[in-house]
Amino acid sequence: MKSQNERKRTFLLISIPILLLFFGFNTVPLIRGFIYSFTNFRGYGKYDWVGWRNYIDLFTDTRVGNSYWFTFKLALVATILINIISLIMAIALNSKIRFKSFLRGMYFIPNILGALVVGYIFSYIFTYILPAITHAASMLASQTWAWLAIVIVCAWQSIAMNTLIYISGLQTVPEDVYEAAALDGATGWNRFRYITFPLIMPFFTINMVLCMKNNLMVFDQIMALTRGGPAQSTESISFLIYNNGMNGGQFGFQSANAVIFFIVIVAISVLQLKYLNKKEEQL
Amino acid sequence: MRRLALLLVLCLAGCAWSAPVEIELVQYKPEAFRTFDALAAKFNATHTDIHLTISSPNEPITILKTRFIRENYPDIIGIGGDVNYSNFQDAELLADVSGYPGLAKIKKAYIDIIEGLEFVPTPGTFGVPYMANAAGILYNKDIFTEHGWTIPESWPEFIKLCETIQAAGVRPMYFGFKDTWTTLAPWNALAVDLAPADVCQQVNMGKTTFAKEYRETAEKIIQLLKYAEEGPFAYSYNDACTAFARGESAMFVIGNYAIPQILSVNPNLNIDSFVMPGSDDPNGQTLNSGVDIMFCVMESCPNKEAAYVVLDFLLDPENIQAYVDEQNSVPCQTGEFRLTPMLDGMRKYIDAGKMADYQDHHYPSEMAVDAQIQTYLLHGDIDAFLAKFDTDWVRYNRDIISKLQKYLATH
Amino acid sequence: MAAQEIKATERFNWPVTILLLLGLFTVLFPLYMTVIIAFKQPSEMTNDVIGLLSFPQTWSLDNFREAMRVTDFWRSLFNSFLITAVTVIFSVIIHSLMGYAVARNMNRSKFYRFSYFYIVSGMFVPFAILMMPLVKQTAQLRIDNMFGVIVLYVVFFMPMNVLLYAGYLKNIPIALEEAAHVDGASTWTTYWKIIFPLMWPMHATVAVLTALGTWNDVMTPLVIMSGSGVNTLPLAQLNFQTQFGTNYNLAFASYLLALLPMLIFYLVAQKQIINGVINGAVK
Numbered sequence: 001m002k003s004q005n006e007r008k009r010t011f012l013l014i015s016i017p018i019l020l021l022f023f024g025f026n027t028v029p030l031i032r033g034f035i036y037s038f039t040n041f042r043g044y045g046k047y048d049w050v051g052w053r054n055y056i057d058l059f060t061d062t063r064v065g066n067s068y069w070f071t072f073k074l075a076l077v078a079t080i081l082i083n084i085i086s087l088i089m090a091i092a093l094n095s096k097i098r099f100k101s102f103l104r105g106m107y108f109i110p111n112i113l114g115a116l117v118v119g120y121i122f123s124y125i126f127t128y129i130l131p132a133i134t135h136a137a138s139m140l141a142s143q144t145w146a147w148l149a150i151v152i153v154c155a156w157q158s159i160a161m162n163t164l165i166y167i168s169g170l171q172t173v174p175e176d177v178y179e180a181a182a183l184d185g186a187t188g189w190n191r192f193r194y195i196t197f198p199l200i201m202p203f204f205t206i207n208m209v210l211c212m213k214n215n216l217m218v219f220d221q222i223m224a225l226t227r228g229g230p231a232q233s234t235e236s237i238s239f240l241i242y243n244n245g246m247n248g249g250q251f252g253f254q255s256a257n258a259v260i261f262f263i264v265i266v267a268i269s270v271l272q273l274k275y276l277n278k279k280e281e282q283l
Numbered sequence: 284m285r286r287l288a289l290l291l292v293l294c295l296a297g298c299a300w301s302a303p304v305e306i307e308l309v310q311y312k313p314e315a316f317r318t319f320d321a322l323a324a325k326f327n328a329t330h331t332d333i334h335l336t337i338s339s340p341n342e343p344i345t346i347l348k349t350r351f352i353r354e355n356y357p358d359i360i361g362i363g364g365d366v367n368y369s370n371f372q373d374a375e376l377l378a379d380v381s382g383y384p385g386l387a388k389i390k391k392a393y394i395d396i397i398e399g400l401e402f403v404p405t406p407g408t409f410g411v412p413y414m415a416n417a418a419g420i421l422y423n424k425d426i427f428t429e430h431g432w433t434i435p436e437s438w439p440e441f442i443k444l445c446e447t448i449q450a451a452g453v454r455p456m457y458f459g460f461k462d463t464w465t466t467l468a469p470w471n472a473l474a475v476d477l478a479p480a481d482v483c484q485q486v487n488m489g490k491t492t493f494a495k496e497y498r499e500t501a502e503k504i505i506q507l508l509k510y511a512e513e514g515p516f517a518y519s520y521n522d523a524c525t526a527f528a529r530g531e532s533a534m535f536v537i538g539n540y541a542i543p544q545i546l547s548v549n550p551n552l553n554i555d556s557f558v559m560p561g562s563d564d565p566n567g568q569t570l571n572s573g574v575d576i577m578f579c580v581m582e583s584c585p586n587k588e589a590a591y592v593v594l595d596f597l598l599d600p601e602n603i604q605a606y607v608d609e610q611n612s613v614p615c616q617t618g619e620f621r622l623t624p625m626l627d628g629m630r631k632y633i634d635a636g637k638m639a640d641y642q643d644h645h646y647p648s649e650m651a652v653d654a655q656i657q658t659y660l661l662h663g664d665i666d667a668f669l670a671k672f673d674t675d676w677v678r679y680n681r682d683i684i685s686k687l688q689k690y691l692a693t694h
Numbered sequence: 695m696a697a698q699e700i701k702a703t704e705r706f707n708w709p710v711t712i713l714l715l716l717g718l719f720t721v722l723f724p725l726y727m728t729v730i731i732a733f734k735q736p737s738e739m740t741n742d743v744i745g746l747l748s749f750p751q752t753w754s755l756d757n758f759r760e761a762m763r764v765t766d767f768w769r770s771l772f773n774s775f776l777i778t779a780v781t782v783i784f785s786v787i788i789h790s791l792m793g794y795a796v797a798r799n800m801n802r803s804k805f806y807r808f809s810y811f812y813i814v815s816g817m818f819v820p821f822a823i824l825m826m827p828l829v830k831q832t833a834q835l836r837i838d839n840m841f842g843v844i845v846l847y848v849v850f851f852m853p854m855n856v857l858l859y860a861g862y863l864k865n866i867p868i869a870l871e872e873a874a875h876v877d878g879a880s881t882w883t884t885y886w887k888i889i890f891p892l893m894w895p896m897h898a899t900v901a902v903l904t905a906l907g908t909w910n911d912v913m914t915p916l917v918i919m920s921g922s923g924v925n926t927l928p929l930a931q932l933n934f935q936t937q938f939g940t941n942y943n944l945a946f947a948s949y950l951l952a953l954l955p956m957l958i959f960y961l962v963a964q965k966q967i968i969n970g971v972i973n974g975a976v977k
Contacts, residue, residue: 003875006880006881007875007881008527010880010881010882011795011798011799011806011881014792014794014795015756015792015795015796015806015809018791018852019790019812019813020787021845021848021849022812022813022816022849022852025828025845025846025849026816026819026825026829026849026850026852027816028822028831029823029824029827029828029831030819030823030824030827032827032830032831033823033824033826033827036826036827039856040682040742042370042372042374043348043352044348044351044376044825045351045370045371045373045374045375045376046374046375048682051714052318056744056827057678062711063829068923085810092710092713093714095707095710095715096707097706097707097710097711098708098711099704099711099715101961101964103711103714103718104961105957105960105961105964106718106721106722106965107714107717107718107721108956108957108960109721109953110721110962111906112823112909112956112957113724113728113949113953114910114931114952115910116723116931116935116940116945116949117728117808117945117946119945119947120726120942120946121727121728122724123461123519123850124727124746125724127461127517127522128516128518128741128743128746129743131517132679132743137517137871138514138517140517141460141514141516141517142660145829156720156724161903161906164899164902164903165858165899167967168862168895168896168898168899168967169862169865171895171967172862172865172866172895192817199865201862201916202861202862202864202865205861206857206858206861208813209857210854210857213817213818216818217818217820226461227462227463228654229461229463229516229654229657229659230461230516230658230661231654231657231658231661231662232651232655232658233652233874237820238822241820241822241823242651242820242822243648243649244648245822245823246345246348246822246826247344247345247648248647248648248649249366249370249647249648249649250647250649251826254822254823256824257824258820258822259823260818261820262820262823263819266815268731269815269817269818270811270815271812273811274510274812278862279442281784312936313932313933313936314936314938325867340920341929341932341933341935342916342932345916345917345920346916346917349826349829349917349918349920350804352826352829352830352833353830353833353838354833355833520938521939521940521942522741524939525739525740525741526741529740529741531741539935540938541938541939543938543939544938544939544940547736547737547939547941548736548737548739549737550737624781655733
């Protein structure tokens with residue numbers, strides 16, 4: 001009983017200061033931003049209160065609507081693609097291969113390269129090299145295909161990170177589980193389906209959430225590749241919030257956009273977490 | 284503590300002879316940092332009562348905005364005559380410098396340009412224009428001389444020239460429309476010839492519409508696509524600079540600001556320029572020129588007299604010439620200056636003051652007019668483009684419009 | 695020793711190794727372009743496939759030397775290194791504690807379940823809405839300096855890292871600490887003696903991801919420390935880009951220089967991810 005109290009107290013002593021820190025530097029500025037969403041604030045200087053106008057505008061703005069459609073389409077496709085490839089890569093890189101450190105190091109490089117490099121190199125590939133091979137026009141100049149080019153670059157960059165998380169997940173699977181499975185004759189797909197995957201399910205959850213989050217907030221790749229073009233077909237929500245809110249004079253309006261966006265992704269992610277957590281328990 | 288600071292400031296202001304007054308200038312052209320560093324060193328060597336610090340940060344506008352949020356204001360800022368200036372002025376951050384004697388030496392055309400940038404006409408002048416840029420058409424002099432082509436004076440002549448160039452197997456121009464902002468270069472250059480300079484203010488006052496004023500500009504800009512490379516929306520500004528530098532096109536519709544990038548690829552390129560002949564009438568052409576950098580004294584600057592001493596120094600003809608030589612700029616001050624030969628073709632417009640500001644300096648950046656022009660050039664639907672321009676304009680500018688209307692009602 | 699090696703070679707999975715080596719092309723090709731551009735002069739840049747894929751005229755290190763001079767390399771590197779190292783250390787300590795508190799209590803306590811979702815949802819706040827309020831807040835608290843940047847990073851990375859730690863702890867059986875409790879050890883001691891060492895693979899993963907995020911970040915130091923004259927490497931790299939021109943050759947040389955420390959750190963951390971489990975199991 002005494003030890004139970006001690007345990008509770010220790011956990012509270014750990015979590016309360018951390019929660020306060022988080023509240024102070026995440027929630028407090030968020031609340032301030034929320035307040036600005038009722039103004040026509042530019043970010044500095046004087047401003048006026050405009051009531052719900054920014055929110056009403058938001059729901060009638062086709063540009064914002066298009067950015068939601070584009071962002072969700074991109075995030076869904078990229079998340080699925082990235083998770084499938086990362087899982088395969090992690091299992092491959094975790095198996096008994098030659099040059100393990102070298103291969104792991106090389107495959108991690110895309111994640112370290114800065115946005116300027118990635119943007120320039122891939123623009124070059126899409127503009128000059130791919131058309132030379134396929135004899136088709138550049139994907140980046142096509143309203144139909146530009147989003148796919150962004151999916152490819154997002155995947156190229158973030159597979160490394162998700163692979164890393166899967167690899168650390170695979171470390172929690174004890175070797176004897178495999179040995180037992182081998183005795184039962186479980187190999188290949190069956191071994192993965194019934195043994196490995198259930199065991200790394202928590203990491204699948206983490207990766208789905210992180211990946212969804214990174215792709216929903218896609219920004220760097222768009223700045224580097226298309227800057228929202230052609231014909232505004234690749235404007236993501238973060239791109240609008242940053243470009244029009246910080247660089248433009250729409251800080252108040254884009255704060256409203258950010259608030260709505262925040263609510264939408266929190267809802268999605270909490271649902272995702274709850275669903276996947278339930279799955280984890282079933283397994 | 285705060286009182287002490289106040290005393291210190293008062294002392295700095297009042298007893299300038301005892302300790303040098305600190306003046307901090309933040310300017311927004313990082314590419315000109317060497318020139319400004321040299322100017323600051325020269326100033327400090329010749330002045331003992333004032334100490335000048337000039338910083339030329341990267342991402343200058345973000346830095347300025349965040350410093351404003353922190354209320355950590357520099358004394359003088361060097362910014363461009365664009366919508367940032369309009370916003371800073373509207374936020375009442377800038378001091379009225381109409382009492383500064385040096386203003387009398389600035390060409391009136393440039394004072395008018397910055398006055399025109401104010402959202403709501405405000406008594407007073409809030410900046411000292413320093414350098415201007417000029418946009419239009421850069422051309423490859425060697426290719427032109429080789430074929431004996433001449434500079435066109437009117438739109439029909441220009442189209443004829445493009446046909447001639449194309450017939451000779453040369454690409455007339457190269458666009459980098461993947462970077463949406465580059466669509467504004469031909470747009471502005473044509474619009475200064477074809478639309479009134481204060482069209483935005485007139486629309487705000489409800490006197491006209493963009494559908495009416497911009498139709499001809501829109502009709503003409505799309506004709507240029509025939510004379511450019513296939514699929515210009517695939518290529519970036521950088522690609523276009525490289526292509527022009529390598530002689531892959533005879534002309535490049537852009538401003539003098541692109542010259543350093545072009546020369547970095549091919550330092551030996553023989554470049555000259557001419558004004559975009561957008562009007563059918565040879566006498567109807569106007570040079571597209573804006574304020575590239577101006578100095579604004581901040582309202583919060585405690586010692587305006589010291590700031591004026593710094594401005595006097597910067598406006599000294601010798602220092603202006605040094606700046607012009609290093610940055611290929613056009614000075615805003617009256618007087619005889621040596622300009623880069625690459626602007627020879629625009630010289631007579633500059634000397635005559637026959638110029639108008641970039642139209643996009645009046646567009647709010649969040650309206651993304653550049654992307655709308657790109658969309659129009661892709662789809663070619665002129666009516667949809669102009670209609671959207673008018674409806675979006677009202678939506679993005681309604682606070683300014685209502686302010687202006689309030690102002691007009693009382694004046 | 696020799697016998698062991700032979701045995702190990704026999705067990706290498708060669709088909710997977712070969713596939714991974716072939717897949718490396720997707721990384722090596724863009725990397726090759728980066729290296730080539732870093733060695734070229736601006737006048738060697740052309741707009742055709744052959745021109746950009748060809749070797750530079752001379753393999754001179756001038757670009758690297760110039761890039762180091764322009765970015766004041768050693769000083770910027772030191773600042774970046776300092777910020778990254780301190781952020782990583784604090785993140786590993788604070789976030790693992792929070793992850794532990796949450797993971798061990800969220801199934802029975804509403805408070806911890808709420809804390810978990812509260813912190814994780816902080817991940818979805820678009821930075822653009824926090825930026826201006828944070829600039830003001832850090833200035834008011836007089837932490838508009840490196841310290842403030844580190845505090846912000848510790849808060850920014852908390853959601854992702856708590857998610858990672860909590861997920862990892864799901865796979866570590868609670869029986870281990872219960873045994874320690876029976877022996878009379880406090881929760882605090884148990885954590886540091888048993889749980890913390892067991893989490894090495896996750897510490898390494900968190901360290902890599904956090905380090906990478908801080909190492910390449912431009913925005914936070916730019917807005918928080920603006921005007922202070924303290925440069926990090928990404929801030930100094932902005933020198934290569936102006937509105938009307940970018941010196942890609944110098945920029946790429948500089949990016950390659952900045953990539954190396956991270957790559958080395960990653961390779962060292964990789965070893966920890968593998969070794970950690972063995973060490974943990976032995977203890």
